[in-house]
Amino acid sequence: MSLWEYIILFGSVALGGSLALIFPIKTRKTLQLVLSFSGAYILGIIVLHLMPSVFGGSQAQTAGLWVLGGFLAQIILEQLSAGLEHGHIHAPHKITVGFVVSVLLGLSVHAFIEGMPLSYYQSYLDSHTHMHHSHHSHYLIGIILHHIPAAFALANLLLLSKMAKKWVWCCLLLFSAMSPLGALLAGSLSISSEFQTGILAFAMGSLLHIATVILFEMDASSHMHLSVKRLAAILLGIGAALLTML
Template sequence: MNYILLFLAVVIGYIVALFLKKKEMRNMEVFLAFSGGFLLSITVFELLPHVFEDHSKSIGVYIMLGILLQIFLEFFSKGAEHGHIHLHSENKHFPWILFISLGIHAFMEGFPISEENNLLTAIIIHKVPVAIILSFFFITAGYRKSTTLLFLFFFALMTPLGNYLSTHYDFFHQYETPITAIVIGIFLHVSTTILFESSKNHKFNLSKMTAVILAVIIAYFI
């Protein structure tokens, strides 16, 4: 069921994008702010205490590696993980560089998902607006429908694949804590970037701030 839900998050994003107009995309900033606040909260409330149970200083190193990995990936994805799409619209070929960088990100975020945490909900909330923005860009930029659907199909598979491998292979169980710490670093970078971009020019935005506060409260009590 987890795999299906993760896959459907991208499908829902594509369907919603088919009916959106450009001016309506502004509302996505509030949804993104909520998803960033929720993802950050789940990371802080649930994942961080889990990996620091052994009080190992090396965990901090893995978290920093995750942050650096995400920074490296964003050189190629141009920030698509947090709602920014920058592609050359005149190039209608399959965007391999974007797919590989987003695929690695999506693959990694599936590893810590388990019944012991609420990360599944956080990932779904994170994926839907990103999928909407990705789909909307491909549609409005004039990419072929086959290219758009192929990209989204494989993108939708990556997180369930990461979760499947972490669940069914002992190798990943052995390195569960370091891998989770790396993913925490990725989440910290992505979620804080979303929150920072939600207050552009350091201007206060009541709707976005409300969305973030609501996300933190919900994440704490679920």
């Protein structure tokens, strides 16, 4: 991963969080649309790129186990993080220090694991699929897209907990740093090709959970009613994912 990709990954997530500190109300509605877009986009990336590359090789069966592992791990992590990974807050009424720590832990572990494949994704896709692109940035984009609303939700939650702003910034920086750190760690180790498939399949399982939850929970309040804006965001998300096939 190049330096500018690290900077974009770190900066965009930090930006998402700082929006909550600067323009809390204005941003919320827009970010809900970004979230719908990201759910559809991630689903598209999973079925169009991740599934073919992970299941296309000789390790298709073990890859399936890794996907299930990632899906289950995400269910558990969302118990810790109160659903922040998919941009929602399913928080208790009383926000305690223990709750904040558990949220940060769940969110950080998730972002770290998801960041790991970034270090080898480019070369991995070149060797595991027949689609030769000059550059595969869709996985990076998928991460950024759902981490901006997640950082926003995190900052909101921390402000609700009456945490001092400087500490909110510290938590945001911690969350922003996790995916780049995961990529740095994976990049510094020499990971076997089998394990590369495993980690990517695991991250895919967790993304599959997040994308489906985003699309499923999108309109929990108004009973399956889908607004025109949301539908447009979903269609745009799928369209953007399809564009990566070109």
